[in-house]
Amino acid sequence: xxxxxxxxxxxxxxxxxxxxxxxxxxxxxxxxxxxxxxxxxxxxxxxxxxxxxxxxxxxxxxxxxxxxxxxxxxxxxxxxxxxxxxxxxxxxxxxxxxxxxxxxxxxxxxxxxxxxxxxxxxxxxxxxxxxxxxxxxxxxxxxxxxxxxxxxxxxxxxxxxxxxxxxxxxxxxxxxxxxxxxxxxxxxxxxxxxxxxxxxxxxxxxxxxxxxxxxxxxxxxxxxxx
Amino acid sequence: xxxxxxxxxxxxxxxxxxxxxxxxxxxxxxxxxxxxxxxxxxxxxxxxxxxxxxxxxxxxxxxxxxxxxxxxxxxxxxxxxxxxxxxxxxxxxxxxxxxxxxxxxxxxxxxxxxxxxxxxxxxxxxxxxxxxxxxxxxxxxxxxxxxxxxxxxxxxxxxxxxxxxxxxxxxxxxxxxxxxxxxxxxxxxxxxxxxxxxxxxxxxxxxxxxxxxxxxxxxxxxxxxxxxxxxxxxxxxxxxxxxxxxxxxxxxxxxxxxxxxxxxxxxxxxxxxxxxxxxxxxxxxxxxxxxxxxxxxxxxxxxxxxxxxxxxxxxxxxxxxxxxxxxxxxxxxxxxxxxxxxxxxxxxxxxxxxxxxxxxxxxxxxxxxxxxxxxxxxxxxxxxxxxxxxxxxxxxxxxxxxxxxxxxxxxxxxxxxxxxxxxxxxxxxxxxxx
Ligand SMILES: Nc1ncnc2c1ncn2[C@@H]1O[C@H](COP(=O)(O)OP(=O)(O)OP(=O)(O)O)[C@@H](O)[C@H]1O
Ligand SMILES: [Mg+2]
Numbered sequence: 001x002x003x004x005x006x007x008x009x010x011x012x013x014x015x016x017x018x019x020x021x022x023x024x025x026x027x028x029x030x031x032x033x034x035x036x037x038x039x040x041x042x043x044x045x046x047x048x049x050x051x052x053x054x055x056x057x058x059x060x061x062x063x064x065x066x067x068x069x070x071x072x073x074x075x076x077x078x079x080x081x082x083x084x085x086x087x088x089x090x091x092x093x094x095x096x097x098x099x100x101x102x103x104x105x106x107x108x109x110x111x112x113x114x115x116x117x118x119x120x121x122x123x124x125x126x127x128x129x130x131x132x133x134x135x136x137x138x139x140x141x142x143x144x145x146x147x148x149x150x151x152x153x154x155x156x157x158x159x160x161x162x163x164x165x166x167x168x169x170x171x172x173x174x175x176x177x178x179x180x181x182x183x184x185x186x187x188x189x190x191x192x193x194x195x196x197x198x199x200x201x202x203x204x205x206x207x208x209x210x211x212x213x214x215x216x217x218x219x220x221x222x223x224x225x226x
Numbered sequence: 227x228x229x230x231x232x233x234x235x236x237x238x239x240x241x242x243x244x245x246x247x248x249x250x251x252x253x254x255x256x257x258x259x260x261x262x263x264x265x266x267x268x269x270x271x272x273x274x275x276x277x278x279x280x281x282x283x284x285x286x287x288x289x290x291x292x293x294x295x296x297x298x299x300x301x302x303x304x305x306x307x308x309x310x311x312x313x314x315x316x317x318x319x320x321x322x323x324x325x326x327x328x329x330x331x332x333x334x335x336x337x338x339x340x341x342x343x344x345x346x347x348x349x350x351x352x353x354x355x356x357x358x359x360x361x362x363x364x365x366x367x368x369x370x371x372x373x374x375x376x377x378x379x380x381x382x383x384x385x386x387x388x389x390x391x392x393x394x395x396x397x398x399x400x401x402x403x404x405x406x407x408x409x410x411x412x413x414x415x416x417x418x419x420x421x422x423x424x425x426x427x428x429x430x431x432x433x434x435x436x437x438x439x440x441x442x443x444x445x446x447x448x449x450x451x452x453x454x455x456x457x458x459x460x461x462x463x464x465x466x467x468x469x470x471x472x473x474x475x476x477x478x479x480x481x482x483x484x485x486x487x488x489x490x491x492x493x494x495x496x497x498x499x500x501x502x503x504x505x506x507x508x509x510x511x512x513x514x515x516x517x518x519x520x521x522x523x524x525x526x527x528x529x530x531x532x533x534x535x536x537x538x539x540x541x542x543x544x545x546x547x548x549x550x551x552x553x554x555x556x557x558x559x560x561x562x563x564x565x566x567x568x569x570x571x572x573x574x575x576x577x578x579x580x581x582x583x584x585x586x587x588x589x590x591x592x593x594x595x596x597x598x599x600x601x602x603x604x605x606x607x608x609x610x611x612x613x614x615x616x617x618x619x620x621x622x623x624x625x626x627x628x629x630x631x632x633x634x635x636x637x638x639x640x641x642x643x644x645x646x647x648x649x650x651x652x653x654x655x656x657x658x659x660x
Contacts, residue, residue: 049654049657052568054567054568054653054654054657055652055653055654074573075572078570078571078572079570081567081568081569081570082569082570083570087565087568087569089565089657093561093562093564093565093657095562095565096242097238097239097241097242098238102238106566106569107569107570109227109228109231109235110227110566110569110570110571110572110575111570112227112228115230115231154569158569158570
């Protein structure tokens, strides 16, 4: 279970303080697919970065499966990212000088997995996403949809419990966007991964179990579907 | 991350900007190549000179002279100004000392400036480096020092240096065949006791080649030509020689004999009386194979350390180049750093990744530098000022790991600051960076 307890994030630029999150409280069950929507600047990316342990709340806490983020040190947060969390970005963010396979291997390299096992697991993951025949391609040789598939493979390869996706379909045409979100839905269903997905697109949000609407750093409303 | 993976990742980053990376290595290439060239040059030149000189300065021989004593110059007395002050009585005394086998003396005659040596009406001594006519005891030359022939036995014979013999052989039609000068008569012109003299003498011996030192010289029998005199306090005017050469009976006693002879000169010799009166600023200097060897070594190392300073400066410039490119790299790859952190790479991993990259650039530069340095070294030895003589070439396999190690270290040192900057980048900020 993922819990956000009265999470605040205050950005400070010089002497100006800006509260991007103003007391967000959320409970997300294991295996739940949650879409976060809201106007630009409402704090969606900030929220995702905090859950992604890239940053700590100014106030409040985040607890993942009983582990409180604020009680973890830097190395604990690193380990959390390595083992429990997978990131998918709007701009894919594949390393351009590495092949698709090598990109998928990266999290395993960071985790110190031996080479042969790494290769096997990365290939397996690409195959599961139907990308095995693109393994040796560089990102520039792939379409946007293909790149995002590789990025999803990279997010999944460490077998994390939570996938964090910040507008993963934002740079894709509608057909590809649909493909990607269906893929995420399938992963969520089949493997029971918790998914937290930020989107502007309500059609995409429709795939989620729950839609959280944000405004001005607060949760404005929650709609539970089905 | 494991070191192996670091290397693979760093390598793939470097190959993204092949040309840029290559340019970055230039400073390292230049620095390391300079060092290798210098090591090659100096070790070859040093071995060569030492082998040649120890051949000429037999291990059982040393010389004593009165000359300018400069502090800290050690054996450099070899080339400094000397003045004739050693008397016949000094020679006789040294000859009688225990452990001394043989003694010889020498002094300089003042050669005619325009035509010191003439062969068949033609001046055969080129002015380069000056020309010397030396009066010396016939027993000064041993077989080791002679390339052809023997020493002179009287005033009608002469021994010449290799270069003089070569010039005469050239007049005879074949410069390479220096042995043909034996038996030929040459004319030597010099001033003796204020009087111009011109003598016809027969060449009976040719000395071995000593590159760059005393190349143009002819040697005449001491007793027939040398007549420089000084008045010794308490007695009349006596002949004074510039150098006394001493051969010891046994090389094992060399140092003892040498210090005993030096002690004699410093305390009770006539030369000391003259020195105190006429040249109080000068002192007794000794010259032997060991001192010559040390002198050569000193000179070569002086030169080498000078060039090595240039090399280290190049390394410094190279290191600044790497640091600069690495800073550019860090900025360019800000987003990538954010991604790496998001997928679980630690600050330490990012630090190591950039350090590895910088070290790899340094190591690549160094491995390019090794063949380049060797090439320049060979070029110097083959077409440089030493092209005439076949210098021994020193190339050692351990240069490769050593150079690569130094290159890697310089690279890593240059990468410390950029890598530290990279590791401190806030991942949230980095992920937004475009
Ligand atoms: N590093 C920062 N320093 C100062 N203010 C920041 C910083 N990062 C974000 N903000 C501010 O915090 C607010 C929330 O930003 P956030 O990126 O979370 O919005 P968002 O909901 O993801 O918007 P979008 O839909 O445009 O991506 C914005 O007003 C933004 O200007
Ligand atoms: Mg955003």
